[in-house]
Amino acid sequence: MTVGILVVSHSAKIAEGACELGAQMAPDVRLEAAGGTDDGRIGTSLEKVMAGVDAANTGDGAVILCDLGSAVMVAESALEFLGDPSDVALADAPLIEGLVAAAVAAQGGAGVAAVKAAAESALALQ
Amino acid sequence: MTVGILVVSHSAKIAEGACELGAQMAPDVRLEAAGGTDDGRIGTSLEKVMAGVDAANTGDGAVILCDLGSAVMVAESALEFLGDPSDVALADAPLIEGLVAAAVAAQGGAGVAAVKAAAESALALQ
Amino acid sequence: MAATLGLDWALDWLHRAGAVLAEQRMALIELDRVIGDADHGENMERGFTAALAKLEAAPPATPGAALKSVAMTLMSTVGGAAGPLYGTAFLRAATALGDAEELDDAALLAMLTAARDGIVARGKADPGDKTMIDAWTPAVDAAGAAVGQGPAAVLRAAADAAALGAEATEPLVARKGRASYLGERSAGHRDPGAQSTSFILRAAADAAGNA
């Protein structure tokens, strides 16, 4: 089992780059990027986030990481629309640092709560 | 006066996306990206970091933000090569969240120490 | 004046809101430039343009259905904090209305209250945090005080209070949203979301005045 991870960022580049970075240490983990608006601007997209949750959660649950506050609000809205799935958690963690920690934890077979905890205890600098 | 900001990331996409995100709220701040290796892989580049410090510091100083630990080591090496300039500081902050806070502080005319402090006190979620 | 408001009013409201947001696009952008990222006007215009197109393409049968359609479109197209905030507001408002065809004073108050509560649930802002809540909360209070005077009076009271609430955000220091990054520097500037709320509630009152 591996928990999937969704990166929600205002920037498509940040979300994609974060997934590439995380994949280095977590080749077996499903990392999904939901960055930018539907028309490619800086911002967030409910559709991308909802599709990203579905893609990240392949059956073992998923953890969501967000950049700014409005990304969190979109992620929370998406989860509400998806019926607040019990196997998807939102991590309160710095995006990049939290993602790497979460990806490594997921690669090691950690469950949703442990992956979320790994993200949330990630230090800014190692 | 505006302090410049350098983003050092293992990923060129992350560094560029971060600068675009920061620029939204800090149109007058010099934001420089040093992401990826010289040959475009995931990693860091001393040359990009040294050039980035020069580009970011247009005379009012600069603050550097890094993603992972090895980016910090490269940044510290670069500063050593540049003779440890007294007007350039390395922030111990989460990359994206710290950058937005730093950019807003710099836009408001804060000096190097205050911009660094803004980055370091940035919360993950707002 | 009508004793209740129906689907025509709701559609007129939403069209008027779209028109004023398009017209005030630059003003909202300017407000957001000073304490944000200069996109609130663009975000709101894009969202309402898409919402009105959707209402055209799939005409709703009740006021609640109209608000629900707008909610979903705003969520998807705004792209900034205002998307989930107004999206949640309209969604909760739609839920409060259910499939009612005619809205009396009490229904309008329930609608406004649900919208405000939705924004609080989503954004967790307190009054005084310099957000759109500072327009919505006095609007709800004023609407409550005007219940019994007819729908147009209820909505006028809400719009008047929202306008004052938006103005009253000027001296505040932001504690939520992007403007909070500015700390003390956010004082002295009006909150863009409070201003767009004022425009939207004014549109509701104007539509009721014409109903």
Next chain:
Amino acid sequence: MAATLGLDWALDWLHRAGAVLAEQRMALIELDRVIGDADHGENMERGFTAALAKLEAAPPATPGAALKSVAMTLMSTVGGAAGPLYGTAFLRAATALGDAEELDDAALLAMLTAARDGIVARGKADPGDKTMIDAWTPAVDAAGAAVGQGPAAVLRAAADAAALGAEATEPLVARKGRASYLGERSAGHRDPGAQSTSFILRAAADAAGNA
């Protein structure tokens, strides 16, 4: 056996190091795949290939100049943590040698000590953190104990100790570098940087044995 080592030894060392790192590329990648990001072998081969090309293009006049040239190239081309770490190591080693043309036991010990201290200054790892320091520190200690037995013996002692040090990283839990993200899961695997250090110091000893 020569009583001192000169530029020929230094160049032979660096060429042997480049050769073994190229040869062991996959082994280092495998170590890094388990507790890192699977690039240490690629990083080191790329760095030394570039460093040797630079030595060819701009031949150094002293051992110190050779190490300084390698330092700068590793810093620029490795792309991972090993870049600033080995870069700083070779740079401090070069500084310790100054423009000496012949290196005796004491000079070699000073060189190894400066390299290790540079890595500690750059990476802030303590012994036992499961990093390359766990190969360098026993190497410096063993070299110190062998001072007086001639350069080849000093470097052999360092290489032997580094090999044991690298092996001894296996049970450790990483507290620095990428492997620290794995926590307890990092135990049971050898640190890639400690292993590359062992290869590099073995190359130094082999070159001295041939000098």
